[in-house]
Amino acid sequence: MTATDTELADELVGAIRSWVDREVVPNASDLEHADEFPQAMFAQMCEFGLFGATIPEAYGGLGLDATTYARIIEELSRGWMSLAGILNTHKIAATMIARYGTNEQRGRFLPRMCDGSVRSAFSLSEPDAGSDTRSIRCRAVPDGEEWVINGTKMWVTNGMRAQMVMLLARTPDDRITCFIVEKEPGPGADGLTVSRTIPKLGYKGLETVEMAYTDFRVPDANVLGGADGVGHGLAFALSALELGRINIAARAVGVAQAAFEAAMRYAQERETFGRPIYDHQAIGFKLAEMATKLHAARLMTYDAARRYDSGERIDLEAGMAKLFASEAAFEIASDALRIHGGNGYTEEYPVERYFRDTPLMIIGEGTSEIQKMVIARQLRDRYN
Template sequence: MTAVESTATSSEEYEALRATVEDFARKEVAPVIADFYIREEFPYDLVRSMGEMGLFGLPISEEYGGMGGDYYALCLALEELGKVDSSVAITLEAGVSLGAMPIYRFGTDEQKARWLPDIAAGRTLGAFGLTEPGGGSDAGATRTTAKLDGDEWVINGSKCFITNSGTDITSVVTVTAVTGEKPGGGKEISAILVPSGTPGFSVSEKYSKVGWNASDTRELFFDDVRVPKENLLGEQGRGYAQFLSILDEGRIAIAALSVGLAQGCVDESLRYAHEREAFGHPIGDYQAIQFKIADMEVRAHTARLAWHDAAEKMLRGEPFKKEAAIAKLVASNAAMDNSRDATQVFGGYGFMNEYPVGRFYRDAKILEIGEGTSEVQRMLIARHLGL
């Protein structure tokens, strides 16, 4: 698979990128992903191909091995992948927005030069360790600690639900940890880079999950893990704030992925409605099916407009936190609703692993939870309305 063209800035270049990823998703991902999903196996060959295409480096400058594109280009790719499979799409989304972007946004020149070229090329993956077993949405309740001992940080604690953290090609995890106390009280939270294989740093076996079964998700453990003090990412005490800004961008990416799943449900349902016959007619001839699929298309279309709006504001340098929350909320709802309706259109076959809509149904729910639950999105929107 050849690399996509770099620096997608015009509508023609965006369309060329979209078409390239669509072709890859249909020809390379679709024929094999169900087997990976059933075996709960990470698709290394597909990740390698996406790396060769330049997808992991889309929003990263050419200086650090990227394609010199932008976040809108990444989201276009995520939507196309999401139409076929969410495990592959989330591997790309987390690899870029959570693995690469914290280093790209806040890292030193040395940190960028060390980690980004391999991540941008898909040769390695990065991960971000924020969530903890007792924290969930309350990321400020971080218990993992990092204390300076001479020229080293000593890290102790654990993280959970961390994507891309335990693959054979995972190279680094950015970890949030309490590094002190703020002057006015409260926890000082910083972000620290922990290379894979560092003594004391271990990962659990893969979780047994409802969906995203071909992606890598694990719990992380830190037992007196020592890394150089130069592994501090960004400013000490700003780790939580840094991650919140990364999360705003990531919500647009998750929205795009969600739209892909929602549109994939429409596409599969349309095909099936033409092929499946009942009472002597294709089921698409019946108004009950027509209206259901029409509603599915409305959801996908509306959610697409929402992530486009948020992405455009972001690229113009305008505030986009509220728009990102709206996009994530609307798109994840659309994915969940469309997957439920698509399964209904397929009837008994929708409950079989043989058909992709069953996989879509299992994958959709986490989109209402990961990178900020639907309740958190509503809280953010209300806050921006002055409530």
């Protein structure tokens, strides 16, 4: 990245930071408690061009590097983590098309995905196939120039509002293929239904749904990568999930930053025994540990993003960053709630929201236990 590129990146991140402070922070808790989709914030994110953040400029994207993207996700999550969730599954799908789609697919989908007029969901998990991605049962059977899809998908973020779904299904050769499902004119048409919305502890304001496919037809033209892409869907998805794990790690850093800042403010305002609680060693030491974990999580996230930008395979680094940052965010949010005492348990302070949001990062894009399996496997390969 040149000096000019760095200045432009800093300017964009600074603009988003200012917007988050001005528009998101004052309104996030009200929207979150109402579980209301942030339509005005979504529109502003489209104006910023964030839905095409890392997509090449030739297709209408911003062409940003992953490091700048991670910084943007961090700022959004500092205001309200759900905003980053609106982006993530969309960006996974867009990345898959940009990398593995045919020229026709790139030209047909990416410009509309970049301007936000077409939003995408990513659909891999099923009722009996979460982390065990090779156990998916959703089936796609060829029929002339179409594929007929049957099955149920779970945990589809943005599944109601998205106009497109990046769907992984098992084909008759027992391999997994990725299909670009166009929902227009809407769910329920031609065998696609949103069977239920899943209520959640946190991560509110955007929907997470179950989707059912019954004899749903997808044309050959919507097989990701065309005929050569049949059977390679899982490899396509796992490659794109490297960027998804950077997103999750950056989200964790953003929420942890917000929780830490809230705890610092409160510790200097709240007095007990005639002095601010910050002056009590028990609180001061806790804040010191929180700041150290936050700094380490940020550095690991940026390191994974820089390696991604350099073209390295980052299964190990992205897994480490996601593991450490998500666990650190949960610990920091928990400590922030404790520092707030009884006030932290009320809806009057935002730390209860941070506390409810952080478990999502421990689970999403592969649980911490799955990350440890990935890390251990990569370590053995590197040191064998």
